[in-house]
Amino acid sequence: MKEKTLCVHAGPGPEPTTGAVNPPIYATSTYAYAEFGQHRGWEYSRTANPTRVALEQAVAQLEGGADACAFASGMAAIDALTDLLAPGDHILAAHNLYGGTYRLFTTITRRHGVEVSFVDASDLAALEASFRPNTKMLFLESPTNPLMAIVDLEEASRLAHQRGVLVVVDNTFLSPVLQKPLALGADFVVHSTTKYLNGHSDAVGGVVVCKDGELGAQLHRIQNSAGAIMGPFDAYLVLRGIRTLALRMAAHEEGGRAVASFLAQHPRVVRVYYPGLASHPQHELACRQQRGFGAMVAFDVGSLENAKTVCNALKLFTLAESLGGVESLVSHPATMTHASVPKDEREKLGITDGLLRLSVGVEDPEDLLADLDRALAAL
Numbered sequence: 145m146k147e148k149t150l151c152v153h154a155g156p157g158p159e160p161t162t163g164a165v166n167p168p169i170y171a172t173s174t175y176a177y178a179e180f181g182q183h184r185g186w187e188y189s190r191t192a193n194p195t196r197v198a199l200e201q202a203v204a205q206l207e208g209g210a211d212a213c214a215f216a217s218g219m220a221a222i223d224a225l226t227d228l229l230a231p232g233d234h235i236l237a238a239h240n241l242y243g244g245t246y247r248l249f250t251t252i253t254r255r256h257g258v259e260v261s262f263v264d265a266s267d268l269a270a271l272e273a274s275f276r277p278n279t280k281m282l283f284l285e286s287p288t289n290p291l292m293a294i295v296d297l298e299e300a301s302r303l304a305h306q307r308g309v310l311v312v313v314d315n316t317f318l319s320p321v322l323q324k325p326l327a328l329g330a331d332f333v334v335h336s337t338t339k340y341l342n343g344h345s346d347a348v349g350g351v352v353v354c355k356d357g358e359l360g361a362q363l364h365r366i367q368n369s370a371g372a373i374m375g376p377f378d379a380y381l382v383l384r385g386i387r388t389l390a391l392r393m394a395a396h397e398e399g400g401r402a403v404a405s406f407l408a409q410h411p412r413v414v415r416v417y418y419p420g421l422a423s424h425p426q427h428e429l430a431c432r433q434q435r436g437f438g439a440m441v442a443f444d445v446g447s448l449e450n451a452k453t454v455c456n457a458l459k460l461f462t463l464a465e466s467l468g469g470v471e472s473l474v475s476h477p478a479t480m481t482h483a484s485v486p487k488d489e490r491e492k493l494g495i496t497d498g499l500l501r502l503s504v505g506v507e508d509p510e511d512l513l514a515d516l517d518r519a520l521a522a523l
């Protein structure tokens with residue numbers, strides 16, 4: 145099935161009792177037993193809820209996985225994955241992860257006795273040298289946040305699997321429409337559904353997709369025990385968002401390319417980070433591994449003062465954290481999404497004080513370019 149069709153039809157299909165084409169929002173915490181000792185397949189909504197299951201099936205199909213679990217947030221989804229590990233195990237993680245994931249790993253996960261180390265996963269030799277005998281999980285993002293470096297997911301997965309290490313890919317930045325990590329070798333895909341999957345900036349959520357049914361069952365047991373489930377109202381919203389995901393990603397992509405090309409030729413812009421530019425050092429890898437380049441664009445305007453001026457002058461790009469909604473946003477990673485990463489660590493990664501990150505929405509690109517042009521003229 146083609147992507148646009150899959151987005152519209154993924155999930156269980158019309159509800160059998162009434163034929164409702166959309167899954168009802170099952171606002172129920174519990175389910176009546178058919179008779180003593182015999183439930184009807186549904187017991188309690190922490191364990192399973194039909195609206196949540198409809199979303200989980202849809203995302204599993206979109207990513208080509210066997211099963212999925214929907215969580216209360218992207219961070220809850222990532223945290224549940226760390227519960228697959230035991231004290232003494234080691235997570236090898238890519239070095240410029242989403243700031244919240246870095247915070248989770250370096251505070252909570254480590255406190256629970258799981259070792260975590262970071263490596264530039266775009267450098268395959270460095271990656272290979274960083275596995276330890278007790279490494280159980282490789283945690284990757286591609287493109288990375290916010291510098292848009294690409295990790296060779298197929299090669300990284302191969303290196304991990306040679307050592308019996310499970311591979312997790314956070315696919316939030318591209319969505320399953322533009323990248324399918326399971327097909328490239330990953331064992332798990334994680335999404336903050338808050339971003340492109342929902343797409344309308346009106347609900348926080350997360351999902352993990354598992355390639356393998358047994359690991360999926362294990363994750364459902366963790367979710368049922370720890371309880372960080374997505375509620376049925378939010379599951380409904382995310383599923384509704386998925387229906388237009390392919391259309392939205394095409395519009396995001398058009399805007400992302402236009403904005404990146406515009407910034408790349410602007411004299412006030414020091415540097416642009418976007419895998420769709422031929423000047424991006426891993427452009428060829430992005431072409432091979434992705435079905436598009438997405439709509440996340442980072443650029444450097446040279447200083448904190450300049451970054452502040454540009455943010456204040458922009459009108460269509462709202463200064464806010466988050467990404468992946470229909471509206472364009474701008475953020476300043478050093479003081480916002482990556483404020484929890486220590487300054488020296490941040491600068492080593494290239495997250496300078498002059499760096500701005502755009503989430504290009506689905507507005508007409510001409511209007512977005514005019515807004516950027518006006519804001520940059522203020523420098």
Ligand SMILES: *Cc1c(COP(=O)(O)O)cnc(C)c1O
Binds near residue numbers: 218242285335339
């Ligand atoms: C937002 C985000 C997360 C965290 O998701 P929440 O829904 O905010 O908890 C994880 N990874 C990436 C890449 C994100 O952008």
